[in-house]
Amino acid sequence: MKINTLPQEFIGAQPILKILTRAGFEAYFVGGSVRDMLLSQVIHDVDIASSAFPEEVKFLFEKTVDTGIQHGTVMVLDHGEGYEITTFRTESTYTDFRRPDSVTFVRSLSEDLKRRDFTINALAMTLDGEIVDLFGGLDDIKNGIIRAVGDAETRFTEDALRMMRALRFSAQLGFIIEADTQKGLIELVPNLEKIAVERIRVEFEKMLMGASAANSLKIAVQDKVMLYLPGHIGQWELSLIISDLEIYQANHIVVVWCHLLTRSPLKIQEMTHFMRQWKLSRDIMKTVIAVVPIVRQIENVTILDLYTVYSYADVLLEILKITDVADKTIQHVRSILKMLPITQSSELAINGSDLIKLGIVQPGPRMGHALKAMEKAVVLSEVSNTPEALTSFAKEQFSHDKN
Ligand SMILES: Nc1ccn([C@@H]2O[C@H](COP(=O)(O)OP(=O)(O)OP(=O)(O)O)[C@@H](O)[C@H]2O)c(=O)n1
Numbered sequence: 001m002k003i004n005t006l007p008q009e010f011i012g013a014q015p016i017l018k019i020l021t022r023a024g025f026e027a028y029f030v031g032g033s034v035r036d037m038l039l040s041q042v043i044h045d046v047d048i049a050s051s052a053f054p055e056e057v058k059f060l061f062e063k064t065v066d067t068g069i070q071h072g073t074v075m076v077l078d079h080g081e082g083y084e085i086t087t088f089r090t091e092s093t094y095t096d097f098r099r100p101d102s103v104t105f106v107r108s109l110s111e112d113l114k115r116r117d118f119t120i121n122a123l124a125m126t127l128d129g130e131i132v133d134l135f136g137g138l139d140d141i142k143n144g145i146i147r148a149v150g151d152a153e154t155r156f157t158e159d160a161l162r163m164m165r166a167l168r169f170s171a172q173l174g175f176i177i178e179a180d181t182q183k184g185l186i187e188l189v190p191n192l193e194k195i196a197v198e199r200i201r202v203e204f205e206k207m208l209m210g211a212s213a214a215n216s217l218k219i220a221v222q223d224k225v226m227l228y229l230p231g232h233i234g235q236w237e238l239s240l241i242i243s244d245l246e247i248y249q250a251n252h253i254v255v256v257w258c259h260l261l262t263r264s265p266l267k268i269q270e271m272t273h274f275m276r277q278w279k280l281s282r283d284i285m286k287t288v289i290a291v292v293p294i295v296r297q298i299e300n301v302t303i304l305d306l307y308t309v310y311s312y313a314d315v316l317l318e319i320l321k322i323t324d325v326a327d328k329t330i331q332h333v334r335s336i337l338k339m340l341p342i343t344q345s346s347e348l349a350i351n352g353s354d355l356i357k358l359g360i361v362q363p364g365p366r367m368g369h370a371l372k373a374m375e376k377a378v379v380l381s382e383v384s385n386t387p388e389a390l391t392s393f394a395k396e397q398f399s400h401d402k403n
């Protein structure tokens, strides 16, 4: 099979492959970019594999960076772009189920392709668009199948993360997992415990953001994958999460976590511990802690609640959609958010130094209290947000207070 018109992402890299082939080496586009091109999906990074050894690559190109030279990867810099070239390699035994004990550089493309995870990821393409398909990847793309290259158990023993990747690709692409591949997964799923949380998290998040997330999550429950994920998530009742995802697709990582935790059996105080086990970022943890209690009480939400959560309004509205909250309630929330007189304290018409200048409050602990009271009164439309109205409100409330 030959691709006649290559996407722009590959055209920029063609001169690099030309230099390698003119020097007598083999060079191909490999991995995710070839798969995504064939599926008309967005192409992320264009990876190049070559028979040239790292030192040979460095000799051929003027500007290179050793991004992962011990694994055979050198980045070539060309017109402000970086292209990673990885030497064809085989991998030795995997004592720890995630990293080869050593890699060996080889000159043969087929040796390199046969150690890759799935047939759809084991396609290569020459610089002028000829596809090299040694394991039936093209048919599997056409038929929507995730199939391990060769023996599934061997592939999953080499890197247990590949089991999460199977579920993730299935969710993103709507592909089914081929029977022997699934059998290998069921057999080896306990090895997931040996994989770093960060790596699992990346695949898990991509899975839950996929268009077919519900189906992959069902498989993950059935095949006991969930039992080996962090935070005892395997003990949760996941049917509501699955049915939400049958209808709506999460569009951002933070939405994934807010949704999951809204539907979780965890109390708000327990969530931080769970999120630490998944090593989530501070930003995501803050958002979850702000948004989830509001979603859980959405029928009784107050103007002050929505003011407090204003900076997370987009996430909040997204979660309300996913968790199937009544349209009427969503409209109500939207209209309150739109009508808030201020959205943060810095929008108050007078501030702390104004209060001091006016001689109403002195610096000290009462200041915070005064500012909070003004903020609350403005949000609740009890006072207009003008210097005059706020000054007389403050005088009335605080002038006679002792500072
Ligand atoms: N555990 C893994 C990870 C990667 N690969 C191989 O390395 C390529 C590039 O890996 P990566 O960028 O992690 O995945 P992609 O398939 O490119 O997917 P994504 O779109 O997420 O980048 C894959 O296509 C696959 O051939 C593998 O065999 N086993």
Ligand SMILES: [Mg+2]
Pocket (backbone or CB within 6 Å): 031, 032, 033, 044, 045
């Ligand atoms: Mg990639």
